[in-house]
Amino acid sequence: MRWTLKPKPSEETVQHLAKALNVEDFVATLLVQRGIETFEDARRFFRPSLEDLHDPYLMKDMEKAVARIEKAIENEENILVFGDYDVDGTTAVSLVSSYLKTYYPNVATYIPDRYDEGYGISFKGIDFADDNGFSLIIALDCGIKSIDHVGYAKAKNIDFIICDHHRPGDFLPEAIAVLDPKRDDCTYPYDELCGCGIGFKLIQALGQNRNETIDDLIPYLDLVSAAIAADIVPMTGENRVLAYFGLQVINSDPRPGIKAIIHQIKKQTLDITDVVFIIAPRINAAGRIKHGNHAVELLTEFDFEQAQQFASEIEAYNSERKDLDKLITKEALKQIEENNEKERFTSVVFQEDWHKGVIGIVASRLIETYYRPTLVFTKSGDKYAASARSVKGFDVYNALEACTEHLEQFGGHMYAAGMTLKEENYQIFKDAFEKEVEKTIHPDMLTPEIAVDAEIDFADITPKLIRILKQFEPYGPQNMTPIFLTRNIKDTGHGKPLGQEDEHLKLFVKQSRSLGTEGLAAIGFNLGNKIELTTHQKPFQAVYCIDENEWKGKLSLQLRLRDIKQ
Template sequence: MEYVWKQKPKASQSAVEKLGKEINVNPTLANMLINRGVESFDQAKDYFRPNLSQLHDPFLMQDMQAAVERIELAIDREEKILVYGDYDVDGTTAVALVYSFLKGIYPKVDFYIPDRYKEGYGISERGVRHAAENDFGLVIALDCGIKAIDKVNLAKELGVDFIICDHHTPGDELPQAIAVLDAKRQDCVYPYKELSGCGVGFKLIQAFAKKKGMEESGLYAYLDLLVVSIAADIVPITGENRILAFYGLDRINNTPRAGLKALILRSKIEKEIGISDIVFKIGPRINASGRLEHAKASVELLISTDLEEAIERAKLVDEVNATRRNFDENITKEAFEMIAAREEDAEWNSTVLFKEDWHKGVIGIVASRCIEKYYRPTIILTESNAKATGSARSVVDFDIYEAIAECSELLDQFGGHKYAAGLTLSVDKVPAFQEKFEQVVKRRIEEIHRKPVIEVDDELLLDQINYKFHNILRQMAPFGPGNPEPIFRISNVYAEDVVVLKDKHLRFKIVQDGQVTTPVCLGFGMADRAKDPDLTTVDMLRSRMRFDIVGEMRENFFRDKSSLQLYVKDIKFD
């Protein structure tokens, strides 16, 4: 895939000099910080030294007072409380967090996760009736519910109250729940709008603890769950999320709960855990149960208190994840073949694919794989319960939720946000939806959306890549959306010692003005990338042709020895 390299804006020289002098950093670092909204000593202090005291008052969130009072009333009345959540990582971590907290102070608490195949996303009629038939007076819904107007009305008729804790975009009408906690509500003044679903659940228990005079430090034990949700749900790691992620990573690296400890062991992570480890190793394992079987298994793992029991549960979850990978690979191959066949007929701005026997649990992953290869707003649909149900994924800065909303007359239901969404429609309406969605995307899409962009922080010389510089970069973590890992450009170099690893990865050194790089360069999946009809990247590197390179600086540990490496994002030959 061809990338566009985009140099991040240069701050004014006066601003760079001012910040550099205030915090004693070089111009490169000062400019990087300004691009991340850090422009003064005080902002730099908050950025480099996040503190839990900076968290916002949870009672700033609309309806929080009503939510806390309803939980208090349920406890006073000795009502049963049902903690209800979505089946993905955000939902299951949210359920584990709120359930564990409430269960620690009140015995009449249980949890419920809808079946992806029998009930679908969000609050289901089956779930509501389960609550009523089992005498639950209060349901706390997490990571779902913001559009569950009919289901909440049904619950009221059956004598069940709801508290909604969601972070998705509300519709024009809110459910008639006791409380609707969602910072994206137009009437909500809560300062930070990008909490995960688990994050909203954390604010609820934070508010309850504050009201009851409980020590807030007791809540920090739940931050390992919260950082997993922040990483896996790909919410911005800015503001409050960055503080919570910072302390959550400290927790998961030092005193993780039994369930996460077991997952870490199964994932064979032998270094300090970062956001990317959660995204690529821990998160998929938690997700696997809800994708292929039932996410109840993931919640039971996350609330385990005995490590031996957790290790057995993690083994089962890991086996499901291995099966998930097989489904993923096979369906992705079929999807690529379908796209290639379509390409022969016309040039498309979007991808909408439907096959009735694709596994519902992996279509979101397949949509992401299609974007990696073809880079277009993508929707993958399969048949479930006599309906076409799908997952949508988007490219950078293209709002796929709004594009789907323009096709709402063809849909039974839909929900989500800018980069990811879910939808359901009649099978016979799929062709019409494919056509309408393509028209909408064609009208909305801009040239900048057609190729993936690599945003470059700055250009470096080889002698600037050293441990002193890297140690400062490490303090800018945790990295993620809104606070990306710094990417640097190194120009006019050639390669030495080019080695192909496992037939698909590259390892090499680069030379600039006669100076050989200190870090080894690693290019994952780059060995067979074609740069010319007759030449691969390997051929061109070995020819000593000059090139520019962009990548991230990382520290590698092998046999108790540390070395700097450059993780290559892209190469452009002269």
């Protein structure tokens, strides 16, 4: 691990903010690092308000989208709500379809089959719309590059409204409306919304047209916060407001489908981390193992008993997903070792029987062992399909774009992408991708980095600090959990390894006698091999987050160690 202290912001800005908020300088430093420099910035950060959401009509083509939907309703047309099979897509479809159905019955949903149709808008989906009399398709979390598909639909007199958040290509599809803040000609003030977030802006605009207020739309925010958490978009601006209020809905009055998931895990209060690691994987498991339709059924079901039945089926898919994930990761690691590819700049692996639904998760797992841009391929029909994952700071989308001559299609983000290629191009692409990454990646990016927010002493960890840090939530990209560095720490002698293979580390640490003999509890996941650094009262330094541990209904302070060094 590479420890780097974040650059210190302007001392004048920090002191001005510290004085305005009556907080310590290092707390003000944490805020300035997050772009919060004034009292007004801090008010918006610590007191998120739905009034801070932007007018949806500031988004390019929003008026056209609303007008076309209203026309469809007036003419009693059939509307098909189409979305991708991941969490962002299925929550977006559930949100827009359930909203429209509150006042218009002729609405149906369509999720493409991951294995038969692949990612995004499909010709099969358009044929389904044509066969069943749909004249308007609202596409969510996909479609920004579907020029041919939209043209195919147009020839069948089917209109498209596209709601996407991915980067557009050189040309836009000829849809009635293309809602995407990443369009060059869109001046919407915030361009980091997820697909479900764009769907929410659409229903916000429709609601304004019907004299509804933002308060009328709060019940839909459980879906939006799940999508924001799962899609790993920046936890800033509108995303932070939507996630904040969405978490309140999840913890107070979630829709029956989400309530059924929570009911199974029996956890009282969920934070954004729980949404990422508990709710999102279960919603995702439907599309990975069976079909994304199962997720939409769960999320749009209003009978709790029926929702519980759907949730138990999805729980079974999630268990199967976990087993496949472990097995394929093991096989992929073995392949890298046997092919002597440990020293490469990339990990690119293929096996034709790997389950397409989990290759993205496997790519992330491989990065935990070999920290470098990673692609996991499997056979999909007569093509090879892959999921790509990247390391911090490296844009895998750009690297794929440089190798586009060998690909059939690709799409995605800086850190995650998907692609297909012809079998005969696999080795050519693998070599080209390796060369491109070797040429463009900075050597430092191949070592995991822990970016430290501030160096503090244990004496700085006060009840006031913990109260303030609680208000930094929800955490996410660009507002990550603060990481602190403390030097000259000693274990009190009660430290021990934990886990079946002693892979974790439990310590009780102190910096001085002021904390008594007990010390602060600290847990280091996958740091069990570093216990020797802490024995016999040897001093060491640690980087950590300040956490609360819940055990038998009681909350206690705990340091979550990220790494330790002598």
